[in-house]
Amino acid sequence: MNITRIESKDGEHSTFTKDKVADFLFEHLEQYGDERVDIMKCLNYVFTKGGSITVAHEDDTIKGAVVLNDTGMEGYIPENILVYIAVHNSTRGQGVGGKLIEDVQSKTKGDIALHVEPDNPAKKLYEKLGFTNKYLEMRYKGK
Numbered sequence: 001m002n003i004t005r006i007e008s009k010d011g012e013h014s015t016f017t018k019d020k021v022a023d024f025l026f027e028h029l030e031q032y033g034d035e036r037v038d039i040m041k042c043l044n045y046v047f048t049k050g051g052s053i054t055v056a057h058e059d060d061t062i063k064g065a066v067v068l069n070d071t072g073m074e075g076y077i078p079e080n081i082l083v084y085i086a087v088h089n090s091t092r093g094q095g096v097g098g099k100l101i102e103d104v105q106s107k108t109k110g111d112i113a114l115h116v117e118p119d120n121p122a123k124k125l126y127e128k129l130g131f132t133n134k135y136l137e138m139r140y141k142g143k
Helices: 018-028 036-048 096-107 123-128
Strands: 002-007 051-058 061-070 080-087 112-114
Touching (some): 002 096, 018 036, 018 080, 036 051, 036 080, 051 096
Antiparallel strands (some): 002 051, 061 080
């Protein structure tokens, strides 16, 4: 399995286009995902404001993907937010998610935040890789 990182300054990678990554995330995030149009907004953010897309793959087949957005807010919130991580449903339990996160951690400058649902089984992986629950997130849904 290979890992390819596409950063904002690199633009589109010839094999792993925004559309291909969006399709993968939409399918494999399952109940923890968003609408495809919202996934595309996140991917467009990478190329316009900063961040990276990291893809685990065998040849041209995506087996896992991580999308990280730069927040530009160093010092008062983490500099990066891990917005999406998904592993192909046929590859789960084989360490792909852990390898992706470790790759992102080793190549990213600054802190990384992520949101995880309390019932998401990946929560244990995130804790194993050093993520801690510092805050309780609260949201107000605007009108």
